[in-house]
Amino acid sequence: MAKNNRGKTLKNLPAHGRGQCPHCNRTGVKLMYEIKGENKTIKVCKVCKNTPADKLTA
Numbered sequence: 001m002a003k004n005n006r007g008k009t010l011k012n013l014p015a016h017g018r019g020q021c022p023h024c025n026r027t028g029v030k031l032m033y034e035i036k037g038e039n040k041t042i043k044v045c046k047v048c049k050n051t052p053a054d055k056l057t058a
């Protein structure tokens with residue numbers, strides 16, 4: 001698998017892909033994983049990447 005979340009890819013993202021995870025509320029984490037909900041896509045950190053979309057409240 002390619003390293004999609006490292007290096008130049010991160011530099012092209014706003015704030016280098018860092019922010020506050022809407023699920024665990026940690027700040028300064030890389031929001032690299034998208035969880036597809038019913039009508040929106042939520043970006044979460046790697047800790048929360050396996051959380052089912054219906055468990056995400058944000």
Ligand SMILES: [Zn+2]
Binds near residue numbers: 021022024025026045
């Ligand atoms: Zn998180």
